Amino acid sequence: MARLRGRGVAAVNYPTGMNLGGDPSQALVHATTTGSFVITLSSVDLGQGIKTVAAQICAEALGVPYDTVMVDTADTDTGPHCMGTFASRGTHRIGNAVIMAAREAREVLMSIAATELEVDAGDLVTDGKGRIHVNGAPDKGIAVLDVALAAHFKHGKTISGRGIFLKPKSEVVPETGEMDPDSCQAHACTVAEVEVDDETGEVAVLKMTNAYEIGRAVNPALAHQQIVGGAWMGISHALYETTEPYYPDRSHGPLDFSEYLMPGPGDLAEMDSVIIERPASNGPYGAKGIGEMTANSPIPAIANAIFDACGVRVTSMPITPEKILRGLDALRGRTN
Numbered sequence: 373m374a375r376l377r378g379r380g381v382a383a384v385n386y387p388t389g390m391n392l393g394g395d396p397s398q399a400l401v402h403a404t405t406t407g408s409f410v411i412t413l414s415s416v417d418l419g420q421g422i423k424t425v426a427a428q429i430c431a432e433a434l435g436v437p438y439d440t441v442m443v444d445t446a447d448t449d450t451g452p453h454c455m456g457t458f459a460s461r462g463t464h465r466i467g468n469a470v471i472m473a474a475r476e477a478r479e480v481l482m483s484i485a486a487t488e489l490e491v492d493a494g495d496l497v498t499d500g501k502g503r504i505h506v507n508g509a510p511d512k513g514i515a516v517l518d519v520a521l522a523a524h525f526k527h528g529k530t531i532s533g534r535g536i537f538l539k540p541k542s543e544v545v546p547e548t549g550e551m552d553p554d555s556c557q558a559h560a561c562t563v564a565e566v567e568v569d570d571e572t573g574e575v576a577v578l579k580m581t582n583a584y585e586i587g588r589a590v591n592p593a594l595a596h597q598q599i600v601g602g603a604w605m606g607i608s609h610a611l612y613e614t615t616e617p618y619y620p621d622r623s624h625g626p627l628d629f630s631e632y633l634m635p636g637p638g639d640l641a642e643m644d645s646v647i648i649e650r651p652a653s654n655g656p657y658g659a660k661g662i663g664e665m666t667a668n669s670p671i672p673a674i675a676n677a678i679f680d681a682c683g684v685r686v687t688s689m690p691i692t693p694e695k696i697l698r699g700l701d702a703l704r705g706r707t708n
Contacts, residue, residue: 373571378681382672386665387554394538398452399469403531407517414451421594433474435498460661467656472535556652564673573693582645587652587660602666
């Protein structure tokens, strides 16, 4: 009996957005009297970091510090429209809508600043640190806070903007089935290294090496965290999770989540990941979606690594020790 090592490779491409009547999302941006900005969304943050990314994108488009931007996720009764958090669309759809709203708000911001400074708005720039000044003359400027105060209490204007992004629905060509179902596609490749115990059938995932092409990483730290989290989900789908292990016979399944198997922290493999940036022409600052595909490529990579290690090809998830042992028995010519 031995512990057999194997390596498997899998590559995927994953669409950003869906062909659902334009798949639109809307954002609203407004300034407060303190010179901060609020983004109002109906988009749900599931832990993927959309609030952080939306604030970053808004700050970049406005030309203000990141820590002066807040995100308010309302509900669908009171907030602007959003199709939902799915299809790896969040950063792409919401980011584009936020840029539109922020740019509209910026026009008002610069117009009021120009009035206060008695200059042309086209001559003004933001420094990203909370001030607006004449291009080439940093000393002739005004704080964003003072512009916000002037807008509210002197000029009676609202520094605000609206944005909605959609990609018009693509109808199917009846003769060919041709259509354009998404906005752009991201790509990933995973190399998995595993160890298979040929006596027990147990699998240990030792290492995963990942390459992800995601357009532009708006927040590289969050992107890397998603890769790690997705890999954990991929390991879980590949080796552990099932409610009906003998489907269509529904016996022997877990009765509650205390019996539902998932990997623990000690089961997570060593991770080595790189992000490749090839900006998408229609993405916010070039960003594509990354969310769901992080759990995709690890699964076939693990399956291929198991085959490489012991010669057993399992075609249904999860790849349990029982399935591996049955496969090994078949390879050895056993029938029991």
